[in-house]
Amino acid sequence: MSPVIHIFKREFSAYMVSPVAYIVISVFLIITGWFFFTPFFLQNQAGLRNFFSLLPLVFAFVVPAITMRLLSEEFSVGSYETLLTLPVTFSDVILGKFLAATGFTAVMLAPTLLYPITVSVLGALDWGPVLGGYIGALLLGAAFSAIGLLASSLTRNQIVAFIVGTAVCFSLCLIDKMLFFLPQSLLSFFEYLGADFHFQNIAKGILDTRDILYFISVGFIGLYGANLAMQEKC
Amino acid sequence: MIHVENLTRYYDDFCAVDGINLDVQKGEILGLLGPNGAGKTTTLRMLTGYLQPTAGQIQVKDFTIGPDTLEIKKRIGYLPESAPLYHDMIVYDYLNYVADIRELKNERKLSRIYELAQLCALNSVMHKTIGELSKGFKQRVGLAHALMNDPEILVLDEPTSGLDPNQIVEIREIIRKIGREKTIILSTHILSEAEATCDRIAIIHQGKIVADGSTQSIKQSAGRERTIYITLDNADFDAVLQKLEVIEGIIRIEELVHPDSNFLDIKISVQSDADIRKDIYQVIRQADWLLLEFRQETQTLEHIFRELTLEN
Missing domain, CATH: 3.30.70.260 (ACT domain)
Structure with missing residues (x-):
């Protein structure tokens, strides 16, 4: 079996035994739950649109908090040396850690499945956008994990990794909201860069290859950058 | 077994290792001696494939660092200085993880971990988190980590640094026990240790080897x-x-x-x-x-x- 699986298993169980992970999950659930259910009964609409419209911004803070320790901690403890002298390659390490972070994001999302279930009890819920929204959320979580991993590969300080990761993810979320500063000709280009724009497309229930491709490319760039950063250290 | 030719490593402008040539025979225990900052750790890190050499060649058996780094890593067990391991893992889980990455078969895994626990006297701490172990136990877990797949070559970077005299004797005994069958390279700046455990000594100073040979021959040639x-x-x-x-x-x-x-x-x-x-x-x-x-x-x-x- 490839070392990727074992690295994934180790990283994932490291998440599950650490108190930080449960704090992050709780914060995530409290924020999304609060913002989702506060206006929910006022609007009187059986949908999860509110939840999904807020998700990218919440992810921009929460996912870098998940990924910040992945490589930074290894650098500062020195276990990076022990890890890399085992028979593994850079890409094994990167992929294993990336999958663990994405898996943990999925675990974090899992309890929110109670929202659509609650809503469907209360009214007639259209499951299409909900399904799209969760697929989009996973893609978004994966892309942000890759960015967070890149940030973590650049420094041995977890706080710095968190801030850098958040800054990048946050800009990707907001970039399509600030388009009124820009000339007309650049509009569609910058709109395409926005993570929120692509996520909202998917969350409407439309699975377009352009949107999926966007998340895959962001993820790839993040992982490739992390790979380069690791090689640079040797 | 190991053939090192003109090995050089720069950190930016600083030359840490400057054209080292070294041959290690099978079954030899080689001690790298040198003051702090002489380039011992850098040399060992290049030998184990962790750092890329700036220039020069390393051959382990028929493999060359660079194209066959992965194959070399499979044959070398390495204990880095002060055994940096995952602090939040339980000793057993950690050894299990290393066994997985080292591709030990499931049937063999448990018995191997048991053997290593015996050899490195880890029985009493198997259930503890690595972070709460004393330095000596950490070092022994690191040693078990390095020995997991019964490697032909063992590289130990200052295996006894920071240990108390009893622990030093224990670790030395383990090294000598293992050294009967294996090729071992260890670095140290404790001279009595090198004299006590090594067949051969290479003294490194400012990135160069300034003396190489058995303790006896170094004494004769220098004296x-x-x-x-x-x-x-x-x-x-x-x-x-x-x-x-x-x-x-x-x-x-x-x-x-x-x-x-x-x-x-x-x-x-x-x-x-x-x-x-x-x-x-x-x-x-x-x-x-x-x-x-x-x-x-x-x-x-x-x-x-x-x-x-x-x-x-």
């Missing part, structure tokens, strides 16, 4: 002369000089003047291959001097080490 000290009473220097000068093998006779001593202290430098203690004694016996002290000093490894690494 150009030995020194005999005698203390006499009822004698005067000129008379002694006259009588001793005829003995063959003496390079130089000096009087050591101590202001508060009434005795005659003499330092005789002798060629290293000559043993003239008997001749000197005969001369003294025939005269009416009183012999108070007579000792010979050969160069210890410590002298040689200081001589080789204190220049500049």
